Amino acid sequence: MNARFGAIVRREVGAYARTPMGWLVAALVLSLDALQLNGVAMGSERRPSSWVLEIFLLNASFLTEALAVLLTMRLQLDEREAPLWRSLPLGDVELVLGRFTAAMLWLGGITLATLYLPALIFVNGHVSLAHIATGYASILLVGALGLAIGSWMAALTRRPLTAALATAGVLAMLELGYYVATTTSPPWRGLLRDLAPVWGRGQNLRRGIFSLADVAYYLVCTTLVLSFAVRAFASRRRS
Amino acid sequence: MIPRSHEAQQRMAAGISVAAVAVAALATYGLQAPTLARFAGWTVGVSAGAAWLAWWKARRPDRPTTATMPALQLVVVAGLLAHAASTDAGLDLLGVAPGHWLDRTLGFVAAAVLVVGSLGLVAAARAWYSIAHSPEAPLERVRYAGLRGGAAGLNLVAACALVAAAGLRDVKIDVSLLKVTEPSETTARLVADLPDDLDIRLFYPSRQDVYERVRPYFDRLADLNPRVHVERLEHALSPELTRQHRVPSDGYVLLSLDEDRAEQVEVGLDLAIARSRLRTLDGRVLEALSRLTQRTREVHLTTGHGERGQGGAEAASEERIDTFVRTLRRSHVAVRSLGLGRGLGSEIAPAVPLVVILGPRHAFSEEECSAVERYVASGGRVFAAFDEEMSPVGCLPAALGVGLVPGVLASERNHVSRSHDAADRVRILAKAASDHPVVAPLRRQRSAVLFDRANELRPLEAAVGATRRLVFPLRTEADTWHDLNGDLERGPDEAAAAATVLAVGTERTSGRRDGRIVVVGDGSIASDGSLTTRANFELVGASLQWLLEGHGNDRVIVGVTTSEEDRPVEHSPEGERLFFWATSFGGPLPLLLIGLWRSRRRRRARTLRKAGRSDTAAETAAETAAETAAETAAETAAETAAETAAETAAETAAVSGDVVSDSREEE
Numbered sequence: 001m002n003a004r005f006g007a008i009v010r011r012e013v014g015a016y017a018r019t020p021m022g023w024l025v026a027a028l029v030l031s032l033d034a035l036q037l038n039g040v041a042m043g044s045e046r047r048p049s050s051w052v053l054e055i056f057l058l059n060a061s062f063l064t065e066a067l068a069v070l071l072t073m074r075l076q077l078d079e080r081e082a083p084l085w086r087s088l089p090l091g092d093v094e095l096v097l098g099r100f101t102a103a104m105l106w107l108g109g110i111t112l113a114t115l116y117l118p119a120l121i122f123v124n125g126h127v128s129l130a131h132i133a134t135g136y137a138s139i140l141l142v143g144a145l146g147l148a149i150g151s152w153m154a155a156l157t158r159r160p161l162t163a164a165l166a167t168a169g170v171l172a173m174l175e176l177g178y179y180v181a182t183t184t185s186p187p188w189r190g191l192l193r194d195l196a197p198v199w200g201r202g203q204n205l206r207r208g209i210f211s212l213a214d215v216a217y218y219l220v221c222t223t224l225v226l227s228f229a230v231r232a233f234a235s236r237r238r239s
Numbered sequence: 240m241i242p243r244s245h246e247a248q249q250r251m252a253a254g255i256s257v258a259a260v261a262v263a264a265l266a267t268y269g270l271q272a273p274t275l276a277r278f279a280g281w282t283v284g285v286s287a288g289a290a291w292l293a294w295w296k297a298r299r300p301d302r303p304t305t306a307t308m309p310a311l312q313l314v315v316v317a318g319l320l321a322h323a324a325s326t327d328a329g330l331d332l333l334g335v336a337p338g339h340w341l342d343r344t345l346g347f348v349a350a351a352v353l354v355v356g357s358l359g360l361v362a363a364a365r366a367w368y369s370i371a372h373s374p375e376a377p378l379e380r381v382r383y384a385g386l387r388g389g390a391a392g393l394n395l396v397a398a399c400a401l402v403a404a405a406g407l408r409d410v411k412i413d414v415s416l417l418k419v420t421e422p423s424e425t426t427a428r429l430v431a432d433l434p435d436d437l438d439i440r441l442f443y444p445s446r447q448d449v450y451e452r453v454r455p456y457f458d459r460l461a462d463l464n465p466r467v468h469v470e471r472l473e474h475a476l477s478p479e480l481t482r483q484h485r486v487p488s489d490g491y492v493l494l495s496l497d498e499d500r501a502e503q504v505e506v507g508l509d510l511a512i513a514r515s516r517l518r519t520l521d522g523r524v525l526e527a528l529s530r531l532t533q534r535t536r537e538v539h540l541t542t543g544h545g546e547r548g549q550g551g552a553e554a555a556s557e558e559r560i561d562t563f564v565r566t567l568r569r570s571h572v573a574v575r576s577l578g579l580g581r582g583l584g585s586e587i588a589p590a591v592p593l594v595v596i597l598g599p600r601h602a603f604s605e606e607e608c609s610a611v612e613r614y615v616a617s618g619g620r621v622f623a624a625f626d627e628e629m630s631p632v633g634c635l636p637a638a639l640g641v642g643l644v645p646g647v648l649a650s651e652r653n654h655v656s657r658s659h660d661a662a663d664r665v666r667i668l669a670k671a672a673s674d675h676p677v678v679a680p681l682r683r684q685r686s687a688v689l690f691d692r693a694n695e696l697r698p699l700e701a702a703v704g705a706t707r708r709l710v711f712p713l714r715t716e717a718d719t720w721h722d723l724n725g726d727l728e729r730g731p732d733e734a735a736a737a738a739t740v741l742a743v744g745t746e747r748t749s750g751r752r753d754g755r756i757v758v759v760g761d762g763s764i765a766s767d768g769s770l771t772t773r774a775n776f777e778l779v780g781a782s783l784q785w786l787l788e789g790h791g792n793d794r795v796i797v798g799v800t801t802s803e804e805d806r807p808v809e810h811s812p813e814g815e816r817l818f819f820w821a822t823s824f825g826g827p828l829p830l831l832l833i834g835l836w837r838s839r840r841r842r843r844a845r846t847l848r849k850a851g852r853s854d855t856a857a858e859t860a861a862e863t864a865a866e867t868a869a870e871t872a873a874e875t876a877a878e879t880a881a882e883t884a885a886e887t888a889a890e891t892a893a894v895s896g897d898v899v900s901d902s903r904e905e906e
Contacts, residue, residue, distance in 0.1 A: 018841060023834025027827035034822035050415055116826065120818055130414030207514070208415025216405030224398040231387060 004090055008098030009105070016074070016106045026110045029067055033060055033114045049125030050208065053118055057135040057206045061142050061198040064111060065171050068146025071103045072167045073160035075151050092234040100151050100226060107143045111136065131208035138205030141218035142197045146171060148225040155232035175199055307363050307385040314356030314389075321349035347400075355392035362388025411448050413514075422459055424680075425780070426525045431463045433532060439469045440493040442477075442486055449490070449513045453506055456520065457492070494527050502527035522569055529571035536787065538567055538593045539577035544629075545600030547766050556768035557691070560597060563765045566780065572787075583607050587614040589750075593786050596623040598762025602633025612638040615746050615754040616706075620786040624759040626694040637699055640709050641742045641758050644695035646721025648738050648760075651729065653716040655689055661727040665692045667719060669740050673712030676785050677743050677757060678778065681713075686774040688713065693761035695721065695738040706747045711739035713778075741778075743785075757782040 016022040033056075041056040077095075088095070118132050146167065153166040178196035181189045193200045194217065201218065204211040323329050325345035327337070335341045363385030370380060422430070430437075439457050443450035450471065461467045474481055474489040484493055484501045490508040495501035504523050507513035516523070540548065548560035564574050577583050577594060584606045587594060594614065603611070615621055623639055627647070636643045649664040656663045668687040681688065698709050720735040729735065740761065746754030759778075761769075769775045 018837060020834040020838035023830050023837070027830040027834070030827040030830060031823055034819075034824075034826055038819045038823060113830075117822060120822065123818070128415055134414055204411070208413060209514075210412040210414060211409060212411070213402070213406040213409040217402050220398045220401045220405075224394055227394050228391065231391060235387075 005094050005098050005101075008090070008094060009102045012074075012099055012102030013105055016102065022106065025067065025070060026106075026113065029063055029110050030114055032063055033117055036060070036063070037117050037120070049121050049127045050131065052121055052125065053127045053131060053135065054206050056118060057139065058198065058202070060111075060114065061139050061202055061206075064107065064139050064143045065146050065175075065198065067107055067110065068103075068143050068150055069164050069168045069171070071107060071147060072150030072154055072164045075099050075103060075147070075154040076157070076160040076163045077154070086237055092230050092237060096151055096155065096226065096230045096233050100147055100229075103147050103150075104144055107147065108140055111139050111143060128208060134205045134208055134210050137210075137215070138202045141205075141215065141222075142202060144222045145197050145218055145225070148222045148229065151229035152225050152232060155229050155236055171197070307382045308360065308367060311356055311360040311363055311385055311389070314352060315360055318349055318352035318356050321345055321352060325349050351396040351400075354396050355389050358392035358395070359385045359389030362391075413452065422456060422463075423521050423525070426460070426521055426528065427463055429525065429528055429532065430460050430467060433464055433466055435466065435496050435532075437464075437467045437528075437531075438493075438495045439467065440480070440495070441469070441471045442474045442481070442489045442491045442493065443471055443508070444473055444489060445471070447508065449506060449508055449517075452517060453492070453520070456524075460524075492524075494524070494531060496531055500531055502531050526569040526571075529569060533571045536572045536592050537575050538572055538595055538783075539575050539581075539587075539591050541583060541594065541596045541599070542576045542578040543583075544603060546596065547598040547763060556771075557763045557766045559767045560765055562767045562770040562776075563597075563779065566770075566776075567783070572783075579607075583610055586610060587619060589614070589617050589619060591619065593620045593622065593783070595765075596621065596625065596635070597765050598624055598626070599629050599635070600762075602629060602631050603635040603638075605634055608634035608638040611635070615639070615756055616748065618746075618748045618750040618752045618754050620754065621756045622782055622786055623756065624762050624764045626692060626760055626762045628692070628762055636696075636758075639742075639756050639758050640699055640707055640744055642697045642699050643760070644697055644721060644738075646694070646723040646733070647725075648690065648693050648695060648715060648719050648740070649722045649727060649729070650716060650719045652718055664727050665722070666690070667693065667715055669713050669715040673710065675710060675712040675743055677782050678712045678741070680777045680781050681774055684774075684777070686777070688774045688778050689769065689772045690715075690740055690761045691763055691769065693740050693759075696740060696742045696758060696760045698742070707744060708747075709742055709744040711742055713741035714739055755786050757786060 036059040037056050040059060041052045043052075115132075115136065118127070118135070121127050149170050150163065150167040153170065154160075154163040157163045157166055175196050175198060177192040178199035181192035184192065195201075197218070201214045204214050322345075324333060325342065329345075330337060330339075330342055333341075363381050366381045366384035370378070439460065441450060441453060441457065443453075454469075454471070457469045461469045472480070474486065474491075480486070480493075483498070484495065484503065486493055486503060490506055490513075492504045492506060493501055494504070504520070504527050506516050506520065540546070547558055548563075567574055577587070577591070582588060584604070587610050591614070594611065611621060621639065623635070625635065625643070627643060627645065629635070632643055647665050648667055650667045651664060653668045654664050655666045655668065657666060667690050669690060670681075670685075670687045674682060696711065698711070714737045717737045718735050719738045720729050720733040721738075722729075723733060724730065740759065742756070742758040744756040744758075746756070748754055759782075763769050764775060765779050770779065
């Protein structure tokens with residue numbers, strides 16, 4: 001399993017790196033992150049450093065969700081090659097997890113490449129390094145959850161665009177749940193708020209508060225959705 | 240084929256499940272703890288009707304089935320029964336009190352069994368319907384689908400349980416800079432000088448997030464003075480104390496000198512909500528301590544001359560003085576107004592501890608100047624901040640013994656950027672050069688005060704005499720010039736030199752206390768915009784403290800609190816432009832170039848491969864052609880040779896034959 005899993009990851013990461021589109025997407029994310037830091041987070045008035053960082057992390061989280069939606073298109077297995085991947089001597093778990101891990105490595109690489117942006121706050125302000133670390137952990141966890149949902153949608157649908165749109169729809173519903181929660185009463189209010197990956201669960205980490213409950217939510221949900229993705233893919237492979 | 244009776248049985252079970260779901264939903268959300276008879280009546284009636292309907296519809300014998308679905312339906316029914324038992328009516332029936340561990344367990348078990356059974360049932364039903372019209376299809380698929388659905392349900396339940404458990408046993412660690420810091424110098428001074436015992440009681444449960452952050456701050460206060468005692472109490476376990484001091488709940492800090500004198504500070508229990516309070520904890524503790532330990536004093540702000548602070552809440556930060564007023568309140572100093580109707584035009588009462596004049600825009604009248612002069616001469620204290628925005632300047636500077644030099648002070652190098660143009664040159668910096676108490680904190684911290692459109696102050700020879708002493712303890716850098724023509728450019732007649740922007744004077748009197756004045760050449764020095772700069776805050780705080788000294792027996796403490804830990808991001812024009820272009824486009828450019836390079840390399844490799852293939856083909860063709868040609872040539876040559884040889888041989892043979900025949904003939 002390890003050797004085959006590693007081979008899939010290497011092949012997929014190589015595929016991201018070989019195509020100019022992979023680099024173009026990376027450059028676009030970096031550029032958008034820089035623009036939102038300069039234009040939105042920094043603002044024109046004197047803002048507290050931690051506030052600037054919090055706004056940057058919030059916008060970067062949404063950009064990462066969008067990136068996960070884009071990468072979902074590559075998680076879709078080409079239906080025209082169905083006879084090939086149906087007959088491959090690889091397990092369902094290896095295929096789904098291998099492609100997910102490769103996409104996660106690419107997403108993580110792009111996200112970590114933006115680390116120099118919050119470091120710029122040190123030029124004219126001051127924030128704690130651990131605050132940046134928790135913020136980036138939240139971005140990576142949001143990205144992992146987005147990609148897991150993307151894997152599931154890719155296994156359920158037959159076209160890359162449909163998978164991307166379905167992923168965007170699920171993420172949008174989860175995020176909008178945070179605002180819908182205000183019109184509901186307990187226990188739905190708390191439940192809907194806690195389900196929103198960026199607005200709800202990302203709050204503490206963005207503010208520099210490491211919360212075990214939030215990290216557990218991201219990890220458990222990612223694992224759960226990946227298990228659904230494996231089941232859906234297995235069902236599709238054998239249909 | 241599956242017997243008809245199995246089919247009917249399965250349909251009936253499905254009907255019962257649906258009926259049970261409906262009844263459980265009604266019992267839980269609709270009827271709210273009905274009587275047992277009512278609950279039973281609903282259940283029996285709806286179930287019987289649904290079962291009959293199911294049996295009637297399931298008469299077709301042409302569909303296959305397995306035991307999987309009835310088994311999963313039983314699981315769902317078990318979940319529904321557990322759910323019904325967890326309702327008020329069910330708990331009454333079981334004799335379990337609400338909140339009992341069995342109540343919570345039943346709720347969880349019901350939800351878990353329902354999720355597992357329902358997902359398994361849905362998956363099995365889907366598989367069953369997909370093979371319903373294929374009698375030869377394997378029924379094993381239904382069982383596997385049911386198992387897969389049930390397993391997915393178990394995963395979901397396990398995930399929910401894990402997230403819920405993590406929420407219950409949550410651990411939060413605040414790693415940002417927005418946390419409780421050490422007590423400020425101002426608070427520490429106040430605590431260190433306390434003559435009485437001070438009890439600090441923190442109302443918190445043990446091992447609580449906010450408590451863990453707050454406790455070190457108060458422990459530090461206890462270290463400063465042995466008379467300070469800190470302890471943790473729980474609200475529920477201290478009913479007498481909480482009733483006596485009206486502490487509403489946990490999450491409060493009670494500071495008490497004795498049974499009657501106590502103040503409380505609300506911090507809160509939830510870390511996310513308490514964060515903003517934690518940031519200002521030092522200031523709020525200082526305010527509570529000041530109320531406890533110091534008597535109320537008054538500061539009188541002059542009005543009627545367009546002073547700062549009269550623009551309302553919507554005015555610019557340079558016009559508001561909210562921070563100034565809040566700081567005074569924290570030190571238990573009340574703010575009153577002083578206008579013509581309250582003695583400014585005739586006689587300021589000597590009992591007034593301090594008169595504050597903040598950035599007037601209209602000149603004081605002769606009567607008002609005279610009243611201020613007499614007030615200082617009788618031991619009064621004045622804090623005045625004005626510049627040439629006061630138009631006309633009038634008699635006020637002279638009444639305080641200073642002259643206002645025309646021309647706004649500007650500097651090309653020692654300024655702080657805000658609008659990123661020439662207008663920033665009037666936002667100059669001044670460093671302390673004296674050890675006067677008013678500027679001593681600045682000198683100690685080596686910090687510079689920020690002045691916005693300030694004017695230089697000069698001593699008036701006529702005003703300084705045997706009784707009045709005037710010093711100028713704060714200077715700007717040597718590149719400062721007086722911008723006389725307002726063009727913000729240094730002209731030939733605008734010489735650069737260090738300028739004095741702060742005057743501090745004492746007036747010896749025959750009374751118990753001396754008169755004191757502090758004059759600042761910037762009318763906005765005490766505004767909200769100015770006080771965001773820590774050094775400005777220190778200057779104003781130290782000035783007020785020095786001016787209020789000697790009024791009464793105890794000393795007043797006014798100063799900066801440690802609530803401004805979160806440093807604002809300063810904007811600088813050149814740097815920002817550079818960062819904008821470098822980060823927005825310079826950073827992503829290498830990635831784009833790598834992408835283009837890899838793409839080009841790949842294209843070239845592909846072209847080379849193609850070219851390689853055509854070369855190989857040509858070579859192969861040439862080789863083939865050569866081989867063919869050689870073979871043909873060889874064959875031709877061989878054939879020719881053979882033919883020639885044959886002909887020669889034949890000829891030879893013929894000749895030989897002729898010879899032989901000739902010789903035979905000769906013989």
